[in-house]
Amino acid sequence: DADVTQTPRNRITKTGKRIMLECSQTKGHDRMYWYRQDPGLGLRLIYYSFDVKDINKGEISDGYSVSRQAQAKFSLSLESAIPNQTALYFCATSPAGGDEQYFGPGTRLTVT
């Protein structure tokens, strides 16, 4: 079984709809991250959490919110989706004090 799982893997939604992307991990890591990937731009950090009570904005947090429901679960919400939020979204985890991040398989989100 995969250590970092994301659901759904693909989603098509309409402008203005609320969307939640979910991430679960069995690695026992304290730290979790949400990234967005656009062609030619690499990975950009949306939000990150170093433990259940800690939430921090990344470089592109506008239009997104997150919830850390448990050590193993970190969800990303788009309150009112817009077309320029069409992208690949990745969840990642890392151990406390460690730099290596481990990625989930990604969610392809299309906003029409």
Next chain:
Amino acid sequence: GQQLNQSPQSMFIQEGEDVSMNCTSSSIFNTWLWYKQDPGEGPVLLIALYKAGELTSNGRLTAQFGITRKDSFLNISASIPSDVGIYFCAGQEWSNDYKLSFGAGTTVTVRA
């Protein structure tokens, strides 16, 4: 985090060839990581580097942490078709709260 300069942006290589790609930054980094992303999947960690001058191998892959701590190199020896994918560098600055900065990626296509 800052965007790293990764080059080349893309490359076509002949099966059996050795290839190189590199990443540079304007800041000093404590850690360099190299990831590979296959189509439809999340990035997978290939090599992690923690010390200036460090040279680390993983099979046919070799990566180096530059002496200036502002660059890193990845070499692939004897390319094979399964080397196709996007290779990302990532680095962690001392002052950046364990957040990673990513390069935009090098897309590798192998000519059989």
